[in-house]
Amino acid sequence: MTAAMFRLYDVSLDSSLSGRNSHLKREQAIAIDDLLEYNTFVPVGHEGGPYRLSLALADSRLALHITAENGAHVVRHSLSLTSFRRLFKDYFLICESYANALTQPNTQRLEAIDTGRRAIHDDASGLLRARLAPKIAVDKNTARRLFTLIYALFAERHPAAVPEVLQHGLSKLCTGAGVGIAIGIEASRAGQR
Incomplete structure (x- = not known):
């Protein structure tokens, strides 16, 4: 088997959440694109x-249903x-701080916030990998x-558990690869000149 066979080609989200918040839907689409670009x-x-x-949420559980490309059931995990x-x-607090x-x-403050965001992402990806391990193996980047x-x-x-600013389109700054924070750092540096 090649590594290309052990990857996701499609990700779908709980349809009951469709259209609630256009900004979050856009952020979800970006997250899916990032995930599909490279994953194990x-x-x-x-x-x-x-x-x-x-993926779907039910109470305080995440439901994962995995099928093969031909539609055959592979595994269902809660x-x-x-x-x-x-x-x-x-994560909420770090995004709010940003x-x-x-x-x-302030360049130093934005860099510190970005470092904190990455640390939270690392902790979360480690926990996710450990929790998925009995059913699904993923690499660190896929878990992130x-x-x-x-x-x-x-x-x-x-939505009450998310900063209002994130509900209006800034979530990509915290949930993405740090590009928004890098842009903020550059803007801060330009303003300090």
């Missing part, structure tokens, strides 16, 4: 894909999100991208 996804005991992943609560809260830092750009997508799903389901 290996359902334990399966001979190869590529795979389609469907993952409690209880252990992710602190990480969601920390939004507040934009009002008075999946966490971004899960957070975006969570944000849409629980």
Whole structure:
């Protein structure tokens, strides 16, 4: 089997959330594109894909349904999100800090916030990999991208748990690869000259 066979070719999200917030929907689309661009996804005991992943939230659980390219069922897995609560809260706070830092750009502060965001992403990806391991093996980058997508799903389901600024289009600054923070740092540097 080649590595290309153990990857996701499609990701879909809970259709009951469709259209609630156009900004979050756009962020989810970006997260899906990032995930599909490069990923390693290996359902334990399966001979190869590529795979389609469907994600849905039910209460405090994430439902994952994986099918093969031909539509055949591969695995269905339900993952409690209880252990992710602190990480969601920390992610919320780091994004809120970033939004507040934009009002008075400071290069060192923006860099520190970006470092914190990356640390939270690393913690979340490690936890996600460990929690998925009995059913699905993923690499670190795939786990990071999946966490971004899960957070975006969570944000849409629980808008009160997401900073208002993120509900209006800045979430890509915190859920993406840090490009927005890098732009903010550059703007801050330009303003300090």
